[in-house]
Amino acid sequence: MFNNKTRTQPLMSRVDGVGQWLAPLGLRVLLAWEFFEAGREKLQGENWFADLGDKFPLPFSLLGPNVNWTLATWMELAGGLALLLGLGTRYVAATLWVLTVVAIYAVHWPSEWSSLAELWQGYAITNDGFGNYKLPLIYLVMLLPLMLGGGGRFSLDHLIRIRRNSTVASTADNTAWGLVLLAIGVTVSLLLPWAGGALAIAGIALMTWPRRTTQVGLPAAA
Structure with missing residues (x-):
């Protein structure tokens, strides 16, 4: 019902x-x-x-x-x-x-x-x-x-x-996208080196891309 x-x-x-x-x-x-x-x-x-x-x-x-x-x-x-x-x-x-x-x-x-x-x-x-x-x-x-x-x-x-x-809400960040693209690119490079290489490079770039961090405001010193 x-x-x-x-x-x-x-x-x-x-x-x-x-x-x-x-x-x-x-x-x-x-x-x-x-x-x-x-x-x-x-x-x-x-x-x-x-x-x-x-x-x-x-x-x-x-x-x-x-x-x-x-x-x-x-x-x-x-x-x-x-x-x-x-x-x-x-x-x-x-x-x-x-x-x-x-x-x-x-x-x-x-x-x-x-x-x-x-x-x-x-x-x-x-x-x-x-x-x-x-x-x-x-x-x-x-x-x-x-x-x-x-x-x-x-x-x-x-x-x-x-x-x-242990069910956790799923999120997709740069590291996750990068890992997936790198894994797919490595295997695809056996068949199409230029396409697989591009995917792998994109994956590495995403995993190493600097993350933006937000600073939490601290109380001013007296």
């Missing part, structure tokens, strides 16, 4: 409340299925990472195909399950973000391109030699709100926060 305060709220404000339960849940369920299925196929299939040669970026190129295959398999299996439960959502989404960027770099990114028009040809679900990064790019966009906003109210993360009674 709605109380009087709820009835006087605008309709969209009440819809926002529903969205905090359902919107992240939809992303979590779909991504959990996709990553878990990818991990299960690796678990039951043969290791084809050796065919990629030296296409993995550092530090993964130092690990070898067998270690990378095992890491990718269990990150996808465990990450998919964690997303479904909403447990450690931000950290899991960030881990899968890095995994997806590495996959785009090693498998789905065009080997050669000289213009944005040529690069755009790889935004497709095909294997015609121009790249094939459409689907993993969609995964990156879907992971982003989970990295920044968490798993929502229909998650174990939310239940743990309630148990700990």
Whole structure:
């Protein structure tokens, strides 16, 4: 039953409340299925990472195909399950973000391109030699709100926060924006060095930007 305060709220404000339960849940369920299925196929299939040669970026190129295959398999299996439960959502989404960027770099990114028009040809679900990064790019966009906003109210993360009674009003300051831009820029620089570098530099600038402080007036000396 709605109380009087709820009835006087605008309709969209009440819809926002529903969205905090359902919107992240939809992303979590779909991504959990996709990553878990990818991990299960690796678990039951043969290791084809050796065919990629030296296409993995550092530090993964130092690990070898067998270690990378095992890491990718269990990150996808465990990450998919964690997303479904909403447990450690931000950290899991960030881990899968890095995994997806590495996959785009090693498998789905065009080997050669000289213009944005040529690069755009790889935004497709095909294997015609121009790249094939459409689907993993969609995964990156879907992971982003989970990295920044968490798993929502229909998650174990939310239940743990309630148990700990540690809900704090969220604020976005220069340091928070800077950290997010720096983290995204570092990973994006594998694919687009100029864009990733610009994001990383902007993030560092925000984190080091001098903060304005207000002085509290003190009583004048007698």
